[in-house]
Amino acid sequence: MAIFNTRDRTIECRIVYYGPGRGGKTTNLEYIHRAFRKQTIGEMVSINTTGDRTLFFDFLPMGLGKIRGCEVKVQLYTVPGQIRYGSTRKLVLKGVDGVVFVADSLEVRRKENMLSLKDLQQNLAEQNKNIFKIPLVYQYNKRDLAEEGVPIMPVEVMERDLNSKLKIPSLPASAVNGKGVGATLKECLKLTLHHLQEELKWAVQDGL
Amino acid sequence: MSKKEYIKSLVKEAELYRTQSLLTESKKKYLQALQFIQKTQLFSNKEKIVGAIKNKIRILEKDQARITEDKVTPKLSKDVQGLIKRLFSFSNNKEAVRVEGAVALAKFGQHERALKEFHSLLNEGTFPLVSAKNIIRCHMSLKSPDAAINEFGHWVSGDLLSIRQLENIRVFLQTLLEKQGHEAKLPEVVEAPSQIPKTEKKQDDVIDICAVKLKLEDGPQKGNIAEFDVNFQSGNVITVIVSAQQKELVDTLTIGIQLPDMEFYSPIAIFRGSGIVFGKTQIKSGPKKGDYVLDIRVDSA
């Protein structure tokens, strides 16, 4: 839940990278950490298990500067994608303002994408949030693997699987080389800040 | 594609999944390659390839086992523990923030640090019941039921907790012990007439209620059930907003009215109890103008 401080005109919001295990959530944050040095306002914290899988979360704090007269800070998180860390995912998702769903384009991960989306919907519902209303964007990651000769899903298939009802923005990406990472984050930020502006009426209070 | 090429492509795919740490998927592909080779006749150096693939599968299985067996929770640095406390507490209320921070530490497996936090909360009389139960929970998670039993013994002879709270904790601890297969005789909680617990006044035992349901005992809607999301909570006082359109409901819920049949929904559990309406104001401006803010004190839950 965004913290809006009218006195010093700051707003702090949470964006969570969600998605199946090994889909590339951590890779996204690592790239952001490297490529957006100017906007990162603290160290990236990662808590991993054996084999570099996320155990608890990754955390990266960013500062976007002044937007509509308000200092905007964003906390980026990733959840652990492995099924067995369900309770940790719930904890990290608490108070979320916007979500990037990192879907794996590999055909062998098709079912996992759908299961993870269902899991997201349930965990949001538990905090009285509606997946149709929360700022949410898809990233169809690992597009580069098409060149390696392994079967990846065409974007249309992923759209049909994941986006036929939600109809949210979706972006292709290849997080290992940073392609699409910035664009995904920007799209999610745009939706999230717009949503917060409506909710907190901060645009109206421009003069504050 | 020739048979050889087909096998090569399967192996290549398997290798790629392995580099992505998709071990199950990788193993599946290797098995597929293996089956294909074994079915196929006329194959030079068949044995050698089969051997190599079997070896790959063995390594994968080892890695898989290592990952599923990896159950140890790392002990995080003090800084990261501090960060967890800060990042995973959301309340507006200073004391509730501390409880949430400590709960987060426990949930992230930092039980020793959480114990420290809960002890200081309990000693100050902040959310005593919640703090005490979490202390028990931490001890049990640390696999030291004896420490939990000892601690309970201290509480029984001390004055940090009321009789009612001690009884509550006793049942809680007993259940946890039984679940883990321990048989222990816990000290009885006996009423000591002179005992006035320090913390009885600060009845902040209710934690994090997200929604409430209540049965109306009076008025034109008698017998009906009303449900509200909780907008704010401070200790055992919760605040809900009732729309001005629910006029009858607003009129029924007068200050001082008892609500003997309530259900409280928290992220952890649903519990029943009673409450009393002790504040009611109409919102004068903003998008909810005209609606009513009701303060309900949770008396027992």
Ligand SMILES: Nc1nc2c(ncn2[C@@H]2O[C@H](COP(=O)(O)OP(=O)(O)OP(=O)(O)O)[C@@H](O)[C@H]2O)c(=O)[nH]1
């Ligand atoms: N080829 C390719 N590999 C990727 C891409 N993104 C991530 N990977 C690889 O996929 C594997 C998993 O990436 P992570 O970022 O750790 O995945 P995660 O979603 O954080 O996984 P969990 O923490 O287990 O939930 C790593 O080996 C990455 O190098 C991509 O765009 N292309």
Ligand SMILES: [Mg+2]
């Ligand atoms: Mg990760």
